[in-house]
Amino acid sequence: MGRMHETPGHLRRPAHDTAPPTALTIAGSDSGGSAGMHADLRAFFSCGVHGMTAVTAVTVQNTVGVTGLVEIPPETVAAQIGAVATDIGVDAAKTGVLSSATTIEAVLAACDEHGIGRGRRTPFVVDPVAASRSGEPLLRPDALDALRDEAFPRATLVTPNLDEVRLLTGIDARSRDDLLDAAKAVHDFGPDWVLIKSGHLLDDPKCVDLLFDGTDAIQLPGPRYSTVHTHGAGDVFASAITAALAKGASMPDAVAAGKRFVTRSVEHAYPLGAGVGPVSTFWRVSPRSL
Ligand SMILES: Nc1ncnc2c1ncn2[C@@H]1O[C@H](COP(=O)(O)OP(=O)(O)OP(=O)(O)O)[C@@H](O)[C@H]1O
Numbered sequence: 001m002g003r004m005h006e007t008p009g010h011l012r013r014p015a016h017d018t019a020p021p022t023a024l025t026i027a028g029s030d031s032g033g034s035a036g037m038h039a040d041l042r043a044f045f046s047c048g049v050h051g052m053t054a055v056t057a058v059t060v061q062n063t064v065g066v067t068g069l070v071e072i073p074p075e076t077v078a079a080q081i082g083a084v085a086t087d088i089g090v091d092a093a094k095t096g097v098l099s100s101a102t103t104i105e106a107v108l109a110a111c112d113e114h115g116i117g118r119g120r121r122t123p124f125v126v127d128p129v130a131a132s133r134s135g136e137p138l139l140r141p142d143a144l145d146a147l148r149d150e151a152f153p154r155a156t157l158v159t160p161n162l163d164e165v166r167l168l169t170g171i172d173a174r175s176r177d178d179l180l181d182a183a184k185a186v187h188d189f190g191p192d193w194v195l196i197k198s199g200h201l202l203d204d205p206k207c208v209d210l211l212f213d214g215t216d217a218i219q220l221p222g223p224r225y226s227t228v229h230t231h232g233a234g235d236v237f238a239s240a241i242t243a244a245l246a247k248g249a250s251m252p253d254a255v256a257a258g259k260r261f262v263t264r265s266v267e268h269a270y271p272l273g274a275g276v277g278p279v280s281t282f283w284r285v286s287p288r289s290l
Pocket residue numbers: 132133160161162197198199200207208209222223224225226227230231232233234235237259262263266267
């Protein structure tokens with residue numbers, strides 16, 4: 001019984017003969033490998049999910065800054081989403097650089113078509129990336145309204161940093177006490193959940209982020225490490241959350257797992273180039289192991 005299904009003795013069974021969960025990032029590339037879809041893919045793989053990409057823009061970027069950005073045609077971005085959704089399947093999706101209003105429209109139409117979004121089969125994390133850490137814009141000014149009015153209401157979770165909160169709501173959060181007002185204002189735009197990231201509260205001795213569902217607020221405490229090398233921290237956080245959602249975690253559990261992951265990633269951040277180095281997505285792996 002069952003012998004016919006056994007692997008022949010001279011062939012080894014692969015360690016995994018079932019597919020891992022899948023996660024899709026709809027984001028821009030970073031030639032320096034620190035942020036954007038490069039950071040997302042590294043975080044996906046470190047968190048044990050199969051990572052897929054719909055590239056929205058190619059940036060010319062290193063640790064010092066962004067010196068160029070070329071947009072991918074919106075229909076090609078939508079086609080990438082369709083290609084992976086129809087063949088492979090998407091257990092959770094996230095966005096990074098969306099660049100323009102026309103790209104946002106194309107992405108949202110594709111997500112609607114393939115069941116990605118709030119209240120649909122596939123959780124949808126919208127990271128409203130507006131600028132690089134070094135200050136260069138990554139979103140056209142005309143795209144902010146589309147992001148807020150069209151993408152946020154379709155999001156399961158939105159994950160603004162404090163600069164993005166200021167841009168989207170006018171609220172200038174200066175301390176931990178201001179985060180709930182910021183979360184309420186962002187929640188009014190229509191997502192299920194809002195996560196306000198606290199990395200920019202440089203005077204705070206801790207990094208306490210806030211998760212809000214319109215009723216209850218959950219604090220996510222973490223240490224603050226003394227490092228300038230935080231390139232990609234926001235991308236890695238949103239990706240680790242997306243990976244946990246792909247595995248079926250509840251939102252509070254996914255965000256708690258993401259916070260643990262990004263905290264260790266900042267702890268192990270490394271210098272690179274002449275500017276700001278990346279957070280490490282491979283702190284579980286020794287860089288010296290073969
Ligand atoms: N110095 C630090 N030590 C520990 N955790 C940090 C530090 N800086 C940021 N974090 C954490 O990293 C995550 C990303 O937060 P942040 O507010 O920096 O987002 P962001 O601005 O989108 O990131 P990025 O640096 O990629 O622009 C949050 O959980 C935040 O608390």
